[in-house]
Amino acid sequence: MILVVVAHAGGRVSRSALGLVAAARQIGRRGPVAALVLGHGVAGVAAEIAPYVDQVLVADREDLAQYDPQVWAAAVAQIAREGEADTILVTASRSGRELSARVAVKLDAALLEDVVSVADQQGALVAERYSCLARVTERIEALSPVVVVAIKPGVFAAAEPTGAEPGEQYDVDLALPPARVRVIGKVRYATGRIALADADVVVSGGRGVGDAAGFERLIVGLADQLGAAVGASRAVVDAGWRPYSDQVGQTGKTVQPKVYIAVGISGAVQHLSGMNKSRLIVAINKDSEAPIFRVCDFGIVGNVESVVPAMIEQIAAARLSPAGS
Amino acid sequence: MRILTVIRQVLDAEESVYVDNRAVDLKGRKLVMDTMDEYGVEEALRIRERGAEAEIVAVGIGPARIEEALRSALSMGADRAIHVETGEEVDPIALSGVVAAIANKEAAQMIFCGGQQADWDSQALGAAVAERLDWPALTWTRKLELKGNTLAGQRDAEDGVESFEVDLPAVVTTQQDLNEPRYPTLPNIMKAKKKEIRRETLESFGVALKVRNHGVEAQNRERLRQVIDGRDAAAAAAQLIAMLREKTGVIA
Ligand SMILES: Cc1cc2nc3c(=O)[nH]c(=O)nc-3n(C[C@H](O)[C@H](O)[C@H](O)COP(=O)(O)OP(=O)(O)OC[C@H]3O[C@@H](n4cnc5c(N)ncnc54)[C@H](O)[C@@H]3O)c2cc1C
Numbered sequence: 001m002i003l004v005v006v007a008h009a010g011g012r013v014s015r016s017a018l019g020l021v022a023a024a025r026q027i028g029r030r031g032p033v034a035a036l037v038l039g040h041g042v043a044g045v046a047a048e049i050a051p052y053v054d055q056v057l058v059a060d061r062e063d064l065a066q067y068d069p070q071v072w073a074a075a076v077a078q079i080a081r082e083g084e085a086d087t088i089l090v091t092a093s094r095s096g097r098e099l100s101a102r103v104a105v106k107l108d109a110a111l112l113e114d115v116v117s118v119a120d121q122q123g124a125l126v127a128e129r130y131s132c133l134a135r136v137t138e139r140i141e142a143l144s145p146v147v148v149v150a151i152k153p154g155v156f157a158a159a160e161p162t163g164a165e166p167g168e169q170y171d172v173d174l175a176l177p178p179a180r181v182r183v184i185g186k187v188r189y190a191t192g193r194i195a196l197a198d199a200d201v202v203v204s205g206g207r208g209v210g211d212a213a214g215f216e217r218l219i220v221g222l223a224d225q226l227g228a229a230v231g232a233s234r235a236v237v238d239a240g241w242r243p244y245s246d247q248v249g250q251t252g253k254t255v256q257p258k259v260y261i262a263v264g265i266s267g268a269v270q271h272l273s274g275m276n277k278s279r280l281i282v283a284i285n286k287d288s289e290a291p292i293f294r295v296c297d298f299g300i301v302g303n304v305e306s307v308v309p310a311m312i313e314q315i316a317a318a319r320l321s322p323a324g325s
Numbered sequence: 326m327r328i329l330t331v332i333r334q335v336l337d338a339e340e341s342v343y344v345d346n347r348a349v350d351l352k353g354r355k356l357v358m359d360t361m362d363e364y365g366v367e368e369a370l371r372i373r374e375r376g377a378e379a380e381i382v383a384v385g386i387g388p389a390r391i392e393e394a395l396r397s398a399l400s401m402g403a404d405r406a407i408h409v410e411t412g413e414e415v416d417p418i419a420l421s422g423v424v425a426a427i428a429n430k431e432a433a434q435m436i437f438c439g440g441q442q443a444d445w446d447s448q449a450l451g452a453a454v455a456e457r458l459d460w461p462a463l464t465w466t467r468k469l470e471l472k473g474n475t476l477a478g479q480r481d482a483e484d485g486v487e488s489f490e491v492d493l494p495a496v497v498t499t500q501q502d503l504n505e506p507r508y509p510t511l512p513n514i515m516k517a518k519k520k521e522i523r524r525e526t527l528e529s530f531g532v533a534l535k536v537r538n539h540g541v542e543a544q545n546r547e548r549l550r551q552v553i554d555g556r557d558a559a560a561a562a563a564q565l566i567a568m569l570r571e572k573t574g575v576i577a
């Protein structure tokens with residue numbers, strides 16, 4: 001059995017979970033694909049994933065309402081054991097990477113972490129992943145029969161429904177430990193824009209935009225024109241101009257959009273590691289020596305204060321005039 | 326109380342990466358303690374400086390050269406170090422067995438681990454160590470305070486900033502904002518030369534590798550690097566928009 005741990009948010013299956021299903025079908029291991037839905041009030045999530053898989057295993061419990069890696073790992077490991085799963089797929093989000101490491105220890109399994117490809121080769125799972133701040137691709141092989149695979153979000157396109165009957169649903173009984181980390185407060189980041197991981201275009205701003213107001217006017221303004229997600233460098237997040245959820249880089253998010261537009265960003269390796277897989281990279285920076293120009297496809301050496309408003313104006317004008325479209 | 330800080334030695338972030346014979350070529354390159362681990366050493370020192378009685382032990386697993394990174398930790402102020410020598414590339418799940426065994430032997434109450442290692446880009450070690458010990462882990466910690474036996478602080482979750490409390494023992498993984506690591510002073514560098522580095526062999530821990538690395542390939546994505554002058558902002562903007570329209574289809 002291939003066990004797919006279904007990430008969900010706001011009562012909906014996350015897009016990355018359908019990527020896991022696609023990976024499960026491509027791996028080339030025999031057995032049914034089972035979706036595992038953990039949480040509280042997740043009947044809708046279970047119903048939504050059912051057409052994509054052979055079975056849906058559901059644990060709908062109050063003590064799973066809040067994600068806790070220790071508790072969730074116990075749940076995943078117990079179900080993997082009882083179902084004799086040989087492959088456990090998890091989304092390599094931050095929480096997923098923590099979860100996958102714990103599950104691997106519990107199952108005495110190998111962990112293939114944050115992989116961009118995975119395939120069964122004569123019984124052994126072989127995968128590829130980036131390392132050295134995403135500057136090289138590593139080929140790794142799991143040395144154990146049971147393997148936990150954390151799959152980089154956004155790499156596998158969402159699976160289509162199986163076309164057969166929706167997977168049968170089973171409620172599972174679990175013996176779970178109590179959570180030990182007490183979460184005593186949470187400041188949630190505002191969302192509403194398209195998520196960084198889902199966007200075709202990302203406009204990211206750095207210290208070069210000057211201040212929070214400049215970020216709003218230039219970066220958010222340009223992103224609005226392009227229907228793009230907004231990203232930020234660490235310097236911008238540290239200055240408090242943008243929430244941490246916008247940060248791209250080693251300690252932030254990894255993105256690989258069709259187009260990444262870096263505005264007023266110098267191009268430190270820690271930033272590059274989060275965006276250097278983008279299909280096309282555009283840089284706007286007043287310093288022609290800025291390292292970002294060494295990794296860009298198209299660059300403008302110029303002041304963001306004049307170049308970005310000109311872009312916003314021209315895109316808006318083109319949209320308004322029929323001749324421009 | 327005893328605090329372990331796990332140390333890895335990695336290529337300095339400013340160094341370019343060269344691949345030779347399917348391995349990252351480290352010959353003659355500048356190798357340093359992973360910045361992520363510096364935050365852990367610094368935080369352990371601050372916990373002590375705020376009044377907790379603590380012995381701080383730096384732990385490294387790797388070839389002879391990593392002793393330099395362990396010395397850096399000692400120069401910052403760690404009390405002693407344990408060096409598990411091996412030339413093997415030990416995956417994080419196997420490695421967690423070594424760190425957990427040392428934690429048990431040393432009766433450690435707290436373990437610092439880098440949030441994401443700069444060599445493997447791995448986030449697994451901290452969580453895996455915690456799981457082996459049946460401890461909680463605070464990952465991506467941005468603020469930390471020890472009150473008696475309770476750690477309080479803030480961490481970055483995916484959708485917001487969480488304030489947490491947890492009773493020791495616990496694993497803490499670091500990130501950039503946690504603190505500003507100190508530079509070792511000359512007297513402390515001198516003192517560090519006399520501090521103990523205990524050597525152990527990987528074999529004595531009896532861990533089985535879980536992952537084999539078949540080698541790496543450089544990422545040679547050719548970039549067009551077409552860079553234009555933006556003094557005429559309107560003209561430059563028009564050129565960029567035309568390029569996006571033709572090459573990408575993201576502008577209609
Ligand atoms: C362990 C570790 C982890 C890190 N993780 C991350 C991470 O995840 N993400 C990240 O981004 N960083 C990360 N960093 C920080 C990283 O090293 C850089 O400090 C950071 O990316 C710099 O942000 P910046 O490019 O916005 O600022 P700067 O480096 O200050 O660059 C600003 C740029 O703006 C340009 N500029 C200024 N004014 C104008 C103008 N008017 N018009 C046009 N251009 C202008 C300047 O020429 C300059 O190139 C990390 C660092 C460490 C040590």
Ligand SMILES: Nc1ncnc2c1ncn2[C@@H]1O[C@H](COP(=O)(O)O)[C@@H](O)[C@H]1O
Pocket residue numbers: 005006007008009038039065066067090091093095096097099482483484
């Ligand atoms: N790896 C995961 N697998 C399944 N669900 C997850 C995972 N990570 C997060 N979630 C879900 O997403 C919600 C938000 O998690 P987090 O972003 O970690 O706070 C949790 O309450 C879970 O329901």
